[in-house]
Amino acid sequence: xxxxxxxxxxxxxxxxxxxxxxxxxxxxxxxxxxxxxxxxxxxxxxxxxxxxxxxxxxxxxxxxxxxxxxxxxxxxxxxxxxxxxxxxxxxxxxxxxxxxxxxxxxxxxxxxxxxxxxxxxxxxxxxxxxxxxxxxxxxxxxxxxxxxxxxxxxxxxxxxxxxxxxxxxxxxxxxxxxxxxxxxxxxxxxxxxxxxxxxxxxxxxxxxxxxxxxxxxxxxxxxxxxxxxxxxxxxxxxxxxxxxxxxxxxxxxxxxxxxxxxxxxxxxxxxxxxxxxxxxxxxxxxxxxxxxxxxxxxxxxxxxxxxxxxxxxxxxxxxxxxxxxxxxxxxxxxxxxxxxxxxxxxxxxxxxxxxxxxxxxxxxxxxxxxxxxxxxxx
Ligand SMILES: Nc1ncnc2c1ncn2[C@@H]1O[C@H](COP(=O)(O)OP(=O)(O)OP(=O)(O)O)[C@@H](O)[C@H]1O
Numbered sequence: 001x002x003x004x005x006x007x008x009x010x011x012x013x014x015x016x017x018x019x020x021x022x023x024x025x026x027x028x029x030x031x032x033x034x035x036x037x038x039x040x041x042x043x044x045x046x047x048x049x050x051x052x053x054x055x056x057x058x059x060x061x062x063x064x065x066x067x068x069x070x071x072x073x074x075x076x077x078x079x080x081x082x083x084x085x086x087x088x089x090x091x092x093x094x095x096x097x098x099x100x101x102x103x104x105x106x107x108x109x110x111x112x113x114x115x116x117x118x119x120x121x122x123x124x125x126x127x128x129x130x131x132x133x134x135x136x137x138x139x140x141x142x143x144x145x146x147x148x149x150x151x152x153x154x155x156x157x158x159x160x161x162x163x164x165x166x167x168x169x170x171x172x173x174x175x176x177x178x179x180x181x182x183x184x185x186x187x188x189x190x191x192x193x194x195x196x197x198x199x200x201x202x203x204x205x206x207x208x209x210x211x212x213x214x215x216x217x218x219x220x221x222x223x224x225x226x227x228x229x230x231x232x233x234x235x236x237x238x239x240x241x242x243x244x245x246x247x248x249x250x251x252x253x254x255x256x257x258x259x260x261x262x263x264x265x266x267x268x269x270x271x272x273x274x275x276x277x278x279x280x281x282x283x284x285x286x287x288x289x290x291x292x293x294x295x296x297x298x299x300x301x302x303x304x305x306x307x308x309x310x311x312x313x314x315x316x317x318x319x320x321x322x323x324x325x326x327x328x329x330x331x332x333x334x335x336x337x338x339x340x341x342x343x344x345x346x347x348x349x350x351x352x353x354x355x356x357x358x359x360x361x362x363x364x365x366x367x368x369x370x371x372x373x374x375x376x377x378x
Contacts, residue, residue, distance in 0.1 A: 006034050010038040010040070011037065014040060020258065041301055043069050043302060050068055050069070052065065053065045082348070090124065104372075111202060124263075136255075137256075140314075140316075152172075153207075155171060156203040158193070174318050176291075176317055178320065182339060184339030188217070188341065194294055220293075221294070221298060224272075224276055225280065227267050232263060237285070240282060250263060266297070272298075273301050280296075290317060290320070294322045295324070297323060309331045331350075337348065
């Protein structure tokens, strides 16, 4: 930004940024008076920053829509409906003319009328079908139940060698009905706490107990980076789950938008979002009791984010998600763990019985707690 370019091209600029940084960037870009082209999956960010949407659709065309992302969704749905109605009307008119032609083709009296119908049919402009974007379905299959609490963090402290404690006296519990977002500014220790919970890091004090038969499904950018890129998605699956049948794997990958050749090409040639989908496909196959997700929406496109949100709303496993994505957090979480310097503060939804009250609470608490708690800024 310092060089003040004439054209600013940003590819997923909000990935990894905390709320402060995203708000700062939004304000900065709202005042940007030169050309800005941004590729982003962050719906709230797009709604605040852009004036036009270029939609790269499933039929390989780029169509321009005036307005922010919400307006684009409405306009596109209207365009799809209107196009469908025009196609139906045209099909009906064509059928009508065709039946007239078939009926009176041999009739000398109506030869002129038949000819004019044939000409009219030939003149008819064909209304092309607008292809819907491929629909995605993510689903976490239900695991067998295990007794609660499935995971308990008791009086935990952690510090990296030679450094002061990142947090101490942390007491938390997770079970299969948990819907928790762990939020806080960059560098405060969220990923570290997740690693302590999973067991990658030992706490400096206190204990983490996990149910004996507990299966944890974890997603992090690290796991995407750890995929063996010389393999195809199908080969990676077969290597991890040797008992799985290839046809079942292909169907599963296909439902996540990794059908056809995509499942058979080397993962080094997949996009960032496609690699994330492979990692998610593997997690789903494990039928985890607890899902531990670190920035799961980075690199996913908006349709995939919606599919993920839907799957997380429906899933029967416990959920702990670290995310700076306001739309994701406010759509699924009923509890916020706010990471602050040295501690973790728990905030529970006060009205779990009312969906709209919970939605309002999430948005208020999400913004309020994060902006109040943090001292970081760009
Ligand atoms: N292996 C390590 N050794 C020493 N310090 C580390 C190590 N890993 C992380 N840290 C430090 O610990 C702090 C917390 O890092 P962590 O990755 O947990 O933060 P975070 O809250 O997840 O940040 P972000 O939102 O940017 O992902 C940071 O100051 C980081 O530099």
